Amino acid sequence: MKKFDVITFGSASEDIFITSKDFFQRNLCFPVGEKIEIDKILIKTGGGGTNAATTFSLQGFNTAYCGCIGNDYAGFLVLTDLKRFKIATNLVAVEEKRTTNLSVILSEKEKGRVILVYRDSSRYLPQNFDLEKLKSSWYYLAPLSGEFAKNTLKIIKFAKKNKTRVAINPSKEQIAILRNKIERWINLIDVLIVNKSEAKLLFGRHRSEKSLLKKLKREIRGYLIITKGKEGSIVFDGRNIFQAGIVNTKVKDRTGAGDAYGAGFVAGLIKTNDPISAIQLATANSAACLKQWGAKEGLLRENQKFSKVKITINDKL
């Protein structure tokens, strides 16, 4: 069985973007029987697992996505996009009894968005799921749900036994499973990516970022990343705190920023083994994603030029 550079896990979905000038003026209240004119509709594919795979493939890595889709139009779109981005599809299971995930994103310029999420196929392990067949230098675990979430520890432990490096951006469901046994897995992780609210759920509330990092100093073996939206991100390697701002950009759509950052960081790390270059690629990749509708459009290609963000390093905890 061929060995990949990266196998990604996580959801695959069809994302339908609907924009209107007055969604929020109406408080998203639609009187029964009325026809609502909308300004624009766009159909893209999304889902953390396939979004992350797109970054890895565009950055030149031999990439496979492992997950389930249904035998339906949304699943067909997902497969078409995986092929468009040259991501291997032999680990994708088309399950007759399942429906491909689908999100409807109702957004109004600058005001924000509401996402209606339907999760089905991504909650299930492929029927022929066999970790022995998933040979890769890296596993990237985008947020997982259902059966997949329940298997998080098993996947991580298998990876470590087989010298596969692991990056994980856990979902709230995974955090609920993992938070009470942190010492059993955190030192097996090479890159752990959470946003601010996920950090609170996983590690509990702390007086400050520094006090949290001080507590984790001995447990972190790889990198802990906390992304903070417009405020940028911090990366901790157990000793140094790297602090980065953002690449200023006109945001069209927020979907996929977290996936673009996480996968961008890991791609940069594989290439250079340098956290500073990894943060720069991650930050620029997420900004590039925000500039366009859809979570896979605009992502940076290998050797594409990008603006580098300033990074400060603090080693005094």
Ligand SMILES: Nc1ncnc2c1ncn2[C@@H]1O[C@H](COP(=O)(O)OP(=O)(O)OP(=O)(O)O)[C@@H](O)[C@H]1O
């Ligand atoms: N408005 C913005 N302009 C430029 N860059 C941004 C902006 N918002 C976020 N980013 C970049 O994207 C990274 C990830 O964003 P964020 O912290 O919102 O992730 P998230 O909460 O996981 O998002 P997601 O909803 O995609 O999971 C940030 O650390 C930052 O580098």
Ligand SMILES: [Mg+2]
């Ligand atoms: Mg996220």
